[in-house]
Amino acid sequence: MTWRVGIAATCTSCGHSAQMMVFYALCSTGDKIIASNKLYGGTVTQLSRTIKKFGFQCDFVDVSDTAAVKAALAQPNVKALFIESLCNPGGVVTDIAALAALTSEVHVPLVVDNTLATPYLCRPIEHGANIVVHSLTKYMCGHGNAMGGAIVDAGKFDWAKVPGKYPSMADDEPAYHGLNFSKATGPAAFTYFCIAVGLRDLGPQLAPMNAFLIMMGIETLPLRMDRHCSNALAVAQWLEKHKDVESVSYPTLPGNKYNALADKYISGKGGAVLTFSLKKGHEACSKVADNCQLFSNLANLGDTRSLIIHPSSTTHSQLTDDQKKAAGAEPNTLRLCVGIENVEDLIADLDRAIANA
Incomplete structure (x- = not known):
């Protein structure tokens, strides 16, 4: 390759x-x-x-x-x-x-x-x-x-x-x-x-x-991305079945409208980033982000460690409501950047955070 x-x-x-x-x-x-x-x-x-x-x-x-x-x-x-x-x-x-x-x-x-x-x-x-x-x-x-x-x-x-x-x-x-x-x-x-x-x-x-640190990181890019993608898919599948989750956006979830394009352009994988919307709304999103222990509440992405953020009030806060909607940053939406930790630990962290929101 x-x-x-x-x-x-x-x-x-x-x-x-x-x-x-x-x-x-x-x-x-x-x-x-x-x-x-x-x-x-x-x-x-x-x-x-x-x-x-x-x-x-x-x-x-x-x-x-x-x-x-x-x-x-x-x-x-x-x-x-x-x-x-x-x-x-x-x-x-x-x-x-x-x-x-x-x-x-x-x-x-x-x-x-x-x-x-x-x-x-x-x-x-x-x-x-x-x-x-x-x-x-x-x-x-x-x-x-x-x-x-x-x-x-x-x-x-x-x-x-x-x-x-x-x-x-x-x-x-x-x-x-x-x-x-x-x-x-x-x-x-x-x-x-x-x-x-x-x-x-x-x-x-x-x-x-x-430049030196980036070159060092690139050496493990294939290994990391494979783990990011497999973890993200597992988390997305779990969230899709959760009673408090309204919707999940991840391109390789079965039935997602981007399945064919994911196969064509991104090697049939979905990347590390996904979003999910909560039925309880904006306030619950803030509580979930704060309740997480393994997922850090940070606006960065691309880390080996898992991150969670509320885009509407942070990364996309300068946009109009229409721009936020177009970007997929609704008030009740959270973004996950799924890391390379043990996926069962990540799911347990989210389960606890959502339950206490």
Whole structure:
């Protein structure tokens, strides 16, 4: 098995700096990003608020609606479609190949955040993605002890095909005495711009010690992800039968509407993250999170240790009610990041916490 399907990559200080550098490379003042409406809350804030300070705009669409995606991509000055392969927190699996076909029709790159799936479960470039971003802080590192981000360039996008559309890569760069990245570096033009201009101007370099810790974590990625996935499925199956649980969202649960996409894109596994909704509502969610002893009540994810959080009041708290609903962060919903502990211990912890809520 090989995970290296891109031509080159750029490492950054965190996942959000990786995303910001991608937008910086692709957009100029007045340009627009089209993004899925099912994204991590911090990414929604970055796209709806922060990029406006750079003069960029973003429209959010339901990427399962082909007509809506086509209409959004047909707008003037659209420079990218941004999605998550496996969405946080709702357990949605995105149809990467279908969206890649739509973006190729209008010569716009498909950018995929592959943080939750990791390259072990999903390799978006094999399905048509042009750029892949990761928060290395999460499962790639795996131990909650370092921060980092990565941008992987497929090297398959012709930045010079439409004159003036992607000037960062296709026009002469004055700061480097007229160097043209597309002409000088060919298919790796995007990566060279990110390194030579993005890292220089924005400054989000990956710290050496963090790089070392992340490299150490990657050595055990396959072992950890297999255990994460098997534990998460067992917990999801147990929750689905619990009398106080209203619903469970996990893509490989029997009958889940994302079963086929999980088979196609994430190796038939569901990842480590799942959500469940309680019949008793928001207050019960807070009590369950506080009652847990093995599950730590933390907003991080990607740790070997199991975590629980109430997304609506934490990771997605800056969003509107409609945005929370689209993301799967309802008031009565809890997110679990299932670790690699003994699964019977994890289930017992949840059982006790729910009973005392």
